Structures are given as C-alpha cells and as structure tokens.
Amino acid sequence: MRTREGGRIVVDEAVVIARVRAGEPEAYAELVRAHTGIAIRAARALGAGADAEDVVQQAFIKAYCSLGRFRDGAAFKPWLLSIVANETRNTVRTAVRQRTLAGREAAFAEAEPLIPESADPAVAALEIERRAALLTALEQLSEEHRLVVTYRYLLEMDEPETAQALGWPRGTVKSRLNRALRKLGRLLPGFEPGEHQESREGGDEHE
Numbered sequence: 001m002r003t004r005e006g007g008r009i010v011v012d013e014a015v016v017i018a019r020v021r022a023g024e025p026e027a028y029a030e031l032v033r034a035h036t037g038i039a040i041r042a043a044r045a046l047g048a049g050a051d052a053e054d055v056v057q058q059a060f061i062k063a064y065c066s067l068g069r070f071r072d073g074a075a076f077k078p079w080l081l082s083i084v085a086n087e088t089r090n091t092v093r094t095a096v097r098q099r100t101l102a103g104r105e106a107a108f109a110e111a112e113p114l115i116p117e118s119a120d121p122a123v124a125a126l127e128i129e130r131r132a133a134l135l136t137a138l139e140q141l142s143e144e145h146r147l148v149v150t151y152r153y154l155l156e157m158d159e160p161e162t163a164q165a166l167g168w169p170r171g172t173v174k175s176r177l178n179r180a181l182r183k184l185g186r187l188l189p190g191f192e193p194g195e196h197q198e199s200r201e202g203g204d205e206h207e
Contacts, residue, residue: 013076020067032060035080038155042081045154046088046147055091059084078157078165085147085165137187145180148173 011034019027039059043052063080070079134153138146151162152173163170 014072017067017070017076020064025064028064031076031080035077036060038077039080039084042084042150042155043088045150046085047092048088051091052088055087056084059087062087075161075164078161078163081151081155081157081165082167133188134184137184140187141180141183144176145183148177149180149184152177 011030013031013034016027016030036056039056040052043055043059048055059080063083066083070076138149141149147166148162151157151165152159157165159170159173163173166173168176
C-alpha cells in the first residue's frame, strides 16, 4: 500500500513485508524503490564509492533473505542501512583501498542532492562548502564517531533510527554523538549540526 506525503510516495512497510512473507515476493520491489536512494547515499557516504550500487544490490538481497527474522513493528529503513553499512565495510576491506575525500564527497552529492535546485546560488555554495569541510573533519574521527554523525546528519536519521541502524543502545548513540560533536567543534570552529542535534526524548544511558 502506498500513499503520498509531501509529494513523496510513502510505502506501508508492514503491509508490504507481510505480503512478501505470505508468498508475494514481487511486493518487495516496493521497498526497493522506496529505499534505494538513501541506501546508495549511505553506501557512498560510508566509503563504497563506485561500488555503492553493487553494495546496495547485495544489501537488498540479504535483507530479502532475512525478512523472516525481521522484527514485526520495527522500521525497515534503519534495519536495511545496518546491512548496507556491513556490506560497505566488507567491500572496502576486501578491496583494501581507501577512498579519496574528494571522490566520496562527489559521489555522495551525486547520489541524492540535499540542496534544492531552487536554492539561492550563494546559499547553495555555502552549504556545499560546509559539507566539504564537514567530510574533511569526519575523516579525522574514529569509525564509531564518524558513523554516528553520518547517520544523524548526512542521512538525516533520528536518534531511534540511528540506534537501530548501528545496533547500539540509544544512550550509546547520544553519548558517542556528543563526543563526536565536541571533536568536530574543535576541528570546525562555529560548527552547528542543526536543529536535530539532540533528541528531546527523556533518559540518558551510558555505554
């Protein structure tokens, strides 16, 4: 089942997954169409580069084969992106190569631009400059800190989605994000991640 929300087609994931489990595998194509864009962005932002589409295709296959273990009521997107992250990691390790920062930024922007075409050119240029500076700084963080910032800000996922995608408790997401943002603040004076920096939901756990 699909509905329109803000011009986007929104898939009722629970219904689609139920159809697939009931013996209607062709319904899975709806999930693929709905999540391919962000899956490719995730793979490229995490370093898959030119292999991003292959990584995402493999991730969708693995997700399909694992649908029997998918927890009812859970969100599909963060679960899928956790598979994308694992596939990206395996691809990069197998290839034994490092992606250049410039290549990663170009590929990430190409996957699904976050800046509207109608944006003021000066504003767009500033945003591109800030994103490039952010990616440069991210390269200086640990893998865990780089991951949590990528999911929260480059992929615009909320705290619960980030926790699910990374397989961490929400308190761990919050504490690692805080540490990562402090480090970015030192690397990028004046850095402001945006209005989504902290979830206003209660409770602060520890690693």
